[in-house]
Amino acid sequence: MTSRYVLSIDQGTTSTRAMVFDRNGRLAGMGQREHRQIFPRPGWVEHDAAQIWANTRRVIPQALADLGISVADVAAVGVASQRETFVLWERDSGRPVCPAIVWQDTRSQLIVDRLLDDPGADFFRSRAGIPPAAYFTAPRLSWLMETHPDLRVRALRGELLMGTMETWLIWNLTGGPDGGVHVTDVTNASRTLLMNLKTLDWDPDLLEFFDVPEAILPRIVPSSKVVGTAVGGLAGVPVAAAVGDQQGALFGQTCFDAGEVKCTYGTGAFLLMNTGADIVTSTHGMLPTVAYQLADGSKAYALEGSIAVAGGLVQWVRDGLGLIESAPQIETLARTVDDSGGCVVVPAFTGLFSPYWSSSARGVISGLTSFVTAGHLARAVLESCAWQTNDVVEAMAADAGVPLKSLRVDGGMTSNHLLMQLVADVLDVSVVRPTSSETVSLGAAYLAGLAVGYWPDVHVLRRNWHRAGQWDPQLRSELREQQRAAWRAAIVRTLDVRG
Numbered sequence: 001m002t003s004r005y006v007l008s009i010d011q012g013t014t015s016t017r018a019m020v021f022d023r024n025g026r027l028a029g030m031g032q033r034e035h036r037q038i039f040p041r042p043g044w045v046e047h048d049a050a051q052i053w054a055n056t057r058r059v060i061p062q063a064l065a066d067l068g069i070s071v072a073d074v075a076a077v078g079v080a081s082q083r084e085t086f087v088l089w090e091r092d093s094g095r096p097v098c099p100a101i102v103w104q105d106t107r108s109q110l111i112v113d114r115l116l117d118d119p120g121a122d123f124f125r126s127r128a129g130i131p132p133a134a135y136f137t138a139p140r141l142s143w144l145m146e147t148h149p150d151l152r153v154r155a156l157r158g159e160l161l162m163g164t165m166e167t168w169l170i171w172n173l174t175g176g177p178d179g180g181v182h183v184t185d186v187t188n189a190s191r192t193l194l195m196n197l198k199t200l201d202w203d204p205d206l207l208e209f210f211d212v213p214e215a216i217l218p219r220i221v222p223s224s225k226v227v228g229t230a231v232g233g234l235a236g237v238p239v240a241a242a243v244g245d246q247q248g249a250l251f252g253q254t255c256f257d258a259g260e261v262k263c264t265y266g267t268g269a270f271l272l273m274n275t276g277a278d279i280v281t282s283t284h285g286m287l288p289t290v291a292y293q294l295a296d297g298s299k300a301y302a303l304e305g306s307i308a309v310a311g312g313l314v315q316w317v318r319d320g321l322g323l324i325e326s327a328p329q330i331e332t333l334a335r336t337v338d339d340s341g342g343c344v345v346v347p348a349f350t351g352l353f354s355p356y357w358s359s360s361a362r363g364v365i366s367g368l369t370s371f372v373t374a375g376h377l378a379r380a381v382l383e384s385c386a387w388q389t390n391d392v393v394e395a396m397a398a399d400a401g402v403p404l405k406s407l408r409v410d411g412g413m414t415s416n417h418l419l420m421q422l423v424a425d426v427l428d429v430s431v432v433r434p435t436s437s438e439t440v441s442l443g444a445a446y447l448a449g450l451a452v453g454y455w456p457d458v459h460v461l462r463r464n465w466h467r468a469g470q471w472d473p474q475l476r477s478e479l480r481e482q483q484r485a486a487w488r489a490a491i492v493r494t495l496d497v498r499g
C-alpha cells in the first residue's frame with residue numbers, strides 16, 4: 001500500500017475546508033466552501049447541517065483533485081470542527097429535525113441565568129469543569145427540548161440522534177442511516193456541559209439535571225482512534241480522528257508539554273495552555289478542558305481563554321461599517337497612523353467571554369474626538385485584539401502560576417503583521433508563527449495519522465514545526481501602561497452597558 005497523505009476536514013463556523021497533508025506536515029492540496037449564517041432573531045445564530053454535509057462532500061474531491069491524487073493515496077481522515085454547535089437528526093433517514101444551533105447563539109441565556117441561581121455554578125464546575133453559559137451545548141439543547149416537546153418525545157422513542165458537528169460528519173461519512181458510526185471525541189464532549197471532566201464519560205447527574213435522554217448521545221471516544229471506515233467519496237479510508245478546532249490547533253502547534261501555549265486568531269480567538277495530565281481549576285475565568293486523548297488512553301488537559309470576537313470585528317468593519325473592502329485592508333488603513341489617537345474599541349457584540357463572562361456587556365468605542373480618523377479606528381480595532389489577548393494571558397498566568405514566555409500564534413488573522421507586532425508589544429513577549437497557519441487541520445491530520453501509524457509518535461511531529469515569523473516587543477513601558485489604563489476604562493464602560 002503506498003498511501004502517502006492524510007486528509008483532514010476543518011468544519012469551521014464560516015466554512016468547511018478539506019486539506020491534504022504530507023508526511024512533513026506540509027499542506028499539499030485543499031478545497032473550501034462557505035455555508036450560510038442564519039440570524040433569525042437578534043442573538044440567534046443557526047447553520048443548516050444538511051448544507052454543511054453537502055459542502056463536506058464537495059470539498060473532499062476538490063482537495064484530492066487539487067493535488068491530483070486519488071482516494072487510494074489517503075491513509076486516514078481526521079475531522080476537526082467548530083465546537084459546541086449541535087444538531088438533532090432522524091436515525092432512519094439522516095434528516096436534521098432542527099437547525100444547527102451555533103456556539104455564538106444566546107437564546108438559552110434565561111435558562112443559564114436560572115442555572116446560575118439554582119443549583120449554582122459549582123454544581124456544574126465540579127462535574128464538567130465549566131460553569132453554565134449559553135456558549136456550551138447543554139443549555140441550548142434544553143431550550144430546544146423545552147420549546148419543542150415533540151422532539152423530546154421522539155428522542156425518548158429512540159428516533160433521533162444528537163451530535164456536535166464532528167459527530168454529524170463522521171456519522172454521514174461512515175454510512176449515515178446505513179451503519180453510520182455515532183461518536184464524539186473527548187475534546188468536543190468536554191464543551192457540552194454534559195461530560196465529566198475526570199472520567200471522560202457522560203455524567204449521570206448532568207444528564208439527569210438537563211433531562212437529556214441518553215439514547216440520543218454519541219459514544220465518547222479518544223481524539224486519535226480509528227472509529228470506522230468511510231463510504232462514498234472516501235470509500236475504504238479509516239476515519240481516525242475527531243477533535244474540537246481549538247484543541248486541534250494546540251496539537252497542530254505541537255504543544256504536547258505542560259506549559260506550552262498557542263493562540264488561534266480566526267472569527268474569535270482562543271488561547272490554550274497544555275496543563276498535562278492534571279486538571280487545573282480556574283479562579284480567573286479560564287476554562288479547564290480536554291486537550292486530547294490518544295488511542296492508548298493517554299490524555300492531556302488544557303486551560304482555555306476564549307475571546308468571542310477577534311476577526312469577527314474586522315468583518316464588522318468591512319460589512320457593517322464599509323470602511324474596508326477586504327479583511328487585509330485593515331492593516332493598510334491602520335498603518336496610515338502611528339497610534340489609535342486615544343480611541344479604544346471593545347467588541348462585546350454578544351457579551352464578553354474570558355475572563356469577564358458577562359452576557360449583558362455590550363461593545364463600546366471610547367475616546368472619540370474629531371481628531372480620530374478611519375485609520376485611528378482601524379488601529380484601535382487591531383489593538384483591541386491585542387488587549388483582549390493580554391486580559392486572557394494575565395488571567396491564565398494567575399491560574400497557572402507561571403508567566404508566559406512566548407506565544408505561538410496561528411489562524412487567518414496572523415497574516416496581519418501589524419497585529420502580530422501589537423500583540424508582542426502589549427504582551428511584552430515574543431510572538432512566533434509557524435510555517436503552517438492551518439494548524440486546526442494539521443492537528444486533525446496528526447491525530448488521524450498517529451492512529452493508523454502513518455506517523456510513529458509525537459516526537460516526529462515536533463520536527464515538522466518550523467518558525468516562519470517572529471515579532472519582538474518594541475513598545476516603551478510608559479506607553480503600554482497608558483494604553484492599559486485606557487483599555488481598563490473602556491472595559492468598565494462595556495460591563496456597565498446593558499443590552
Ligand SMILES: Nc1ncnc2c1ncn2[C@@H]1O[C@H](COP(=O)(O)OP(=O)(O)OP(=O)(O)O)[C@@H](O)[C@H]1O
Nearest residue numbers: 012013014015266267311312314327328411412416
Ligand atoms: N489580514 C487580516 N487582518 C485582519 N483580519 C484578518 C486578515 N485576514 C483574515 N482576517 C480575519 O480572520 C478571520 C478568518 O480567519 P480564519 O480563516 O482562521 O477563520 P476561522 O475562525 O477558521 O473561520 P471559522 O470560524 O469558519 O473556523 C476573519 O474573521 C477575517 O476577518
Ligand SMILES: [Mg+2]
Nearest residue numbers: 012245266440
Ligand atoms: Mg476555524
